[in-house]
Amino acid sequence: MNKNNNLSKQDSQKRIFIAMILSFVFFIAYDFLYIQPQQAVYDQQQAVASKTTTTGVDNKNQAPQVANSTNTNAAPVTKITQVNEIVSRITTNKNIIEIDSFGRIAQVTLLEEQYIDEDGKQIKLFASNQLRPLEVRFSNRALNEEAFKTNVVASSSSLNTKNGVQTLTLTQKMSNNTLVKTMKFYPDGHYDINVNVTNGAEFFVTPGFRPDVMADMYADHGVVLKMNDGTLTIVEDEDLDKTVNFTGVKFASAFDRYYSTILYNFKTSLAISLMPDNDDSPQVFIHAKDNIDLSGYAGPKNYRDLASLNKELTDAIEYGWFTFIAKPMFLLLQYIHDYVGNWGWTIVLVTILIKLILYPLSYKGMVSMNKLKELSPKIKEIQEKYKNDKQKSGAKMMEFYKKEGVNPMGGCLPILLQIPVFFSIYRVLLNSIELKGAEWAFWITDLAEMDPYFVLPILMGITMYVQQLITPNQMQDELQKKLFQFLPVIFTFFFLWFPAGLTLYWFINNLFTIAQQYYVNTLFAKAKVARHEDHLSHKHNKKD
Amino acid sequence: MIKKIILGFLAFYQKFLTLLSFGSCRFYPTCSAYSIQQFETNSLFKAIYFTIIRILKCNQLFNGGLDYPKVKVNLHNIQYKKINVKYWYVPTGNKQYLIIKNWNFKK
Numbered sequence: 001m002n003k004n005n006n007l008s009k010q011d012s013q014k015r016i017f018i019a020m021i022l023s024f025v026f027f028i029a030y031d032f033l034y035i036q037p038q039q040a041v042y043d044q045q046q047a048v049a050s051k052t053t054t055t056g057v058d059n060k061n062q063a064p065q066v067a068n069s070t071n072t073n074a075a076p077v078t079k080i081t082q083v084n085e086i087v088s089r090i091t092t093n094k095n096i097i098e099i100d101s102f103g104r105i106a107q108v109t110l111l112e113e114q115y116i117d118e119d120g121k122q123i124k125l126f127a128s129n130q131l132r133p134l135e136v137r138f139s140n141r142a143l144n145e146e147a148f149k150t151n152v153v154a155s156s157s158s159l160n161t162k163n164g165v166q167t168l169t170l171t172q173k174m175s176n177n178t179l180v181k182t183m184k185f186y187p188d189g190h191y192d193i194n195v196n197v198t199n200g201a202e203f204f205v206t207p208g209f210r211p212d213v214m215a216d217m218y219a220d221h222g223v224v225l226k227m228n229d230g231t232l233t234i235v236e237d238e239d240l241d242k243t244v245n246f247t248g249v250k251f252a253s254a255f256d257r258y259y260s261t262i263l264y265n266f267k268t269s270l271a272i273s274l275m276p277d278n279d280d281s282p283q284v285f286i287h288a289k290d291n292i293d294l295s296g297y298a299g300p301k302n303y304r305d306l307a308s309l310n311k312e313l314t315d316a317i318e319y320g321w322f323t324f325i326a327k328p329m330f331l332l333l334q335y336i337h338d339y340v341g342n343w344g345w346t347i348v349l350v351t352i353l354i355k356l357i358l359y360p361l362s363y364k365g366m367v368s369m370n371k372l373k374e375l376s377p378k379i380k381e382i383q384e385k386y387k388n389d390k391q392k393s394g395a396k397m398m399e400f401y402k403k404e405g406v407n408p409m410g411g412c413l414p415i416l417l418q419i420p421v422f423f424s425i426y427r428v429l430l431n432s433i434e435l436k437g438a439e440w441a442f443w444i445t446d447l448a449e450m451d452p453y454f455v456l457p458i459l460m461g462i463t464m465y466v467q468q469l470i471t472p473n474q475m476q477d478e479l480q481k482k483l484f485q486f487l488p489v490i491f492t493f494f495f496l497w498f499p500a501g502l503t504l505y506w507f508i509n510n511l512f513t514i515a516q517q518y519y520v521n522t523l524f525a526k527a528k529v530a531r532h533e534d535h536l537s538h539k540h541n542k543k544d
Numbered sequence: 545m546i547k548k549i550i551l552g553f554l555a556f557y558q559k560f561l562t563l564l565s566f567g568s569c570r571f572y573p574t575c576s577a578y579s580i581q582q583f584e585t586n587s588l589f590k591a592i593y594f595t596i597i598r599i600l601k602c603n604q605l606f607n608g609g610l611d612y613p614k615v616k617v618n619l620h621n622i623q624y625k626k627i628n629v630k631y632w633y634v635p636t637g638n639k640q641y642l643i644i645k646n647w648n649f650k651k
Contacts, residue, residue, distance in 0.1 A: 402609030
């Protein structure tokens with residue numbers, strides 16, 4: 001019997017060990033076989049894309065099919081074979097906007113010094129072979145075809161907003177219709193546009209395909225629409241199998257991780273179609289007839305930049321389904337950052353702040369602990385009596401605690417509350433351009449990326465181990481005990497690839513938990529000594 | 545069906561994830577055990593409701609201690625034969641019963 005028991009114990013330990021190794025292998029394999037090839041494919045696509053620039057644009061300029069009351073307009077297909085040239089170049093304080101001979105925004109180059117790529121070059125938002133912002137397509141097939149053969153005439157080939165708002169007129173004369181785009185460029189890099197077509201033609205304007213600077217699998221990319229009722233509709237890339245129509249849209253934003261191209265009108269709502277491209281990624285087309293007024297922005301999803309245009313545009317920064325908590329978290333971080341000036345220290349301060357908010361709870365726990373010290377002999381008694389039945393001993397303990405009005409446990413709620421906090425910080429680190437390349441101190445130069453030397457994760461693991469050491473626990477199950485001891489190792493492993501900011505948060509959090517626990521433990525120890533002396537003197541008295 | 549999924553998730557939680565929050569519950573039965581018992585004995589929505597209430601109460605502002613699930617049922621189809629008891633229904637009046645798990649229960 002006994003022997004059997006021993007065997008099964010060894011056996012289960014072995015199994016835990018095997019399970020752990022297997023999970024390690026799985027994650028390493030996942031990284032090498034899935035994430036890295038994806039990245040490679042993505043890089044390849046990038047390379048191919050940049051090659052096609054030189055050979056010319058070859059895409060199908062299809063207007064979305066819109067069912068109107070009388071007929072369904074067949075989507076015209078046009079091929080652009082010529083290399084489009086830049087007809088106008090607008091320089092603002094924040095970017096350079098280039099307009100090509102189709103009257104589209106061919107490229108936006110960001111001028112602010114924090115927006116540079118790995119090679120230190122200025123960021124250009126758009127990939128060469130994709131739909132461009134402000135491209136106009138007509139429902140009428142013949143007109144559409146003609147339009148793509150007719151070059152626009154720009155009122156000026158070069159503008160600079162140094163001296164205030166600049167106006168640019170783009171005119172495209174077709175045989176029966178004339179298209180005029182009147183654009184106003186503002187020093188902050190955004191623009192207003194009026195598109196006017198004579199002879200009652202139905203047409204579509206697009207904010208373009210999403211920027212293609214940082215579109216990886218760690219964060220969403222695609223299209224987000226804000227509706228009149230305040231809700232957001234998000235369509236991710238490669239997720240759209242057929243054209244979908246929407247009405248009552250406030251803004252349409254095509255975004256990658258950090259950048260976005262947006263068209264909006266908060267006075268009159270928009271009707272739009274989302275049309276899939278060859279990869280089933282959404283393309284936005286705004287419906288118009290004769291005349292339409294819009295405002296546009298193409299650049300980083302920087303909270304303050306967007307808020308300065310319109311508060312509602314900040315909804316274009318989306319953190320996935322944790323937005324409702326991640327956005328307040330970002331605002332809190334930003335608020336503190338204004339005083340601190342360093343995102344790393346900001347995270348440290350927020351961690352302390354959260355600990356302070358939970359302090360009343362911990363304090364109550366400590367007081368309870370203090371009371372408990374007088375009862376420890378009785379607790380020992382109960383544990384001794386029921387040491388072979390953990391369920392019974394748990395129940396008896398609780399009965400005892402309730403009777404004495406104490407409870408040493410922290411509770412499930414404080415632990416569960418950690419989860420949303422943790423995820424919101426994770427999403428903020430992943431999606432906020434403000435935290436991209438944010439430094440902390442020492443070797444951490446980018447909080448949104450993993451720690452290159454694995455120092456923080458290892459520190460995190462050590463603090464977790466120490467925390468476990470000094471936290472008293474009465475784990476009775478051998479298997480659980482073993483797993484529990486391995487937890488810091490597993491966590492360290494997980495955190496190796498997490499953004500450094502998140503590891504920093506968890507590390508600081510652990511440090512403070514240790515400090516708290518240490519304080520409680522010293523209280524305990526003091527009480528024990530006091531009781532022991534009390535006990536001795538009592539004995540002494542008896543002897544006398 | 546939904547109950548089964550939830551119970552499966554809870555079983556998984558008790559086996560593995562509970563290590564993250566080990567020994568922190570202020571109650572007996574623990575929140576997860578309480579939740580399992582609720583889902584096994586109560587209706588779906590009541591079980592969800594009582595589980596949420598229980599978790600919200602599981603912090604230092606509340607005393608914790610013994611807190612068995614309480615259900616309201618009409619007992620019918622009473623069979624008089626020997627059975628393997630999993631839960632004792634302890635009547636507290638007004639058709640309400642405290643659910644107390646039989647420690648010696650084995651499947």
